[in-house]
Amino acid sequence: MPHVISFTPALLDTHCIVDVRTPLEFAEDHLPGAVNVPILTNEERAEIGTLHKEAGPRQARMRGLELTCGRFAAMVHEVVAHAAGRQVLVYCWRGGLRSLSMAILLEMSGYPVAQLKGGYRAFRNQVVSYFENFAPPGPLLVIHGMTGTGKTTFINGLDRDRWTVIDLEGLACHRGSAFGEVGLVQAISQKHFDTILWDAFRNAPEGRPIVVEGESQRIGRISLPGSVYETMGKGCKIWCHASLETRVQRLSAEYACVEYRESMAVALERIRKKLGGVRYTEITALLERWDVGGVARGLIEHYYDRLYYKNRPWTPDAEIDLEDFSLAGEHLAEFWSERQRRP
Known part of the structure; x- marks a missing residue:
């Protein structure tokens, strides 16, 4: 399983930060310096979310696999190109399935990768706390x-x-x-x-x-x-x-x-x-x-x-x-x- 690490500001200076959320999520906010390599498009995420509510997690995951499996190689190539030799830190909304999937793909490809514990939400909590x-x-x-x-x-x-x-x-x-x-x-x-x-x-x-x-x-x-x-x-x-x-x-x-x-x-x-x-x-x-x-x-x-x-x-x-x-x-x-x- 990929290594899971908690956020510290120093990671922004040492890692290639990869945000695998949708373009809409990324546009609203993202970690400084992050690049967006989305697992799902905006429309696909909406479809998966609806399916999860109506049919349950298993059907939603199967549909997600159907939608994304043909893009796996391209996504890995894109991340590797952005990383340019640096270790990768990958995150999604809360450190769940999307970032785990990307981390497993990279790890299987032999590329050093870590998954952000708690995802964007954990980072956001730190920002809010800093200003309080x-x-x-x-x-x-x-x-x-x-x-x-x-x-x-x-x-x-x-x-x-x-x-x-x-x-x-x-x-x-x-x-x-x-x-x-x-x-x-x-x-x-x-x-x-x-x-x-x-x-x-x-x-x-x-x-x-x-x-x-x-x-x-x-x-x-x-x-x-x-x-x-x-x-x-x-x-x-x-x-x-x-x-x-x-x-x-x-x-x-x-x-x-x-x-x-x-x-x-x-x-x-x-x-x-x-x-x-x-x-x-x-x-x-x-x-x-x-x-x-x-x-x-x-x-x-x-x-x-x-x-x-x-x-x-x-x-x-x-x-x-x-x-x-x-x-x-x-x-x-x-x-x-x-x-x-x-x-």
Whole structure:
């Protein structure tokens, strides 16, 4: 019988991880770096599941064998090609028949293989547990500031040898605002967001400061898992600012694609009540003329600045001017060095 092992993060760096679940299951979430070599198609799994309920496990297994036996050799060849000499770790939903079948096929072919105990479900439990009492591997620096200051661009330009940067909005495929999905598609599932965020923290060097952007509990349809939001609230808070003209320019550049016009109109409609009828009509007219700068200015002055951080319940640990990203990076480094020298 194939060797069965429990999940540890180190396995992701040493093994070829093979997910034998259906493409739909894989798309919802999977172990980081895993490749999908499905035993059953989406339709076949639905058929087997129905048969299992109506006729029992024996008939379901026989039908599964009928559906898959002609693909055994091809599946083994595909796994071996992906493995490229590494040992294989194979898993399914809960460490059951699908992963066992693949592991037996590989073992019979003379290829080193292990089966993941508890399957994806065991891995998922570890991810959930990690975030329940979240303790990041390094101190958190949380970058705050008004819309358009360029916070995301700033943190992504920081020196990766000095800082660990985790772009929450990038991972969530959403900018975290009313216009956050313009030009983006937030197709990611909550489970997969949790997994890639877990992996980002897993790969963060111990003790290195971690820079994230200040977010609300939700980024579009995605929620920060476990106690991440509360832990960010206890982190070192950096307030960033830039002139109104710079913010208008940066926001305009971000949305200056005519293909975004329709989705921007939809986003405007969503905030119509908060803008008020007069402002909504004015900004909609600017959008129709494709005056992106005017739209950006209107949103900053009459929506974003009135909505976000209106009653900021905390005092920042430092303030940084983002007019010049390079200079801002130097100021952040100076602040952190000074903070580390404090007794």
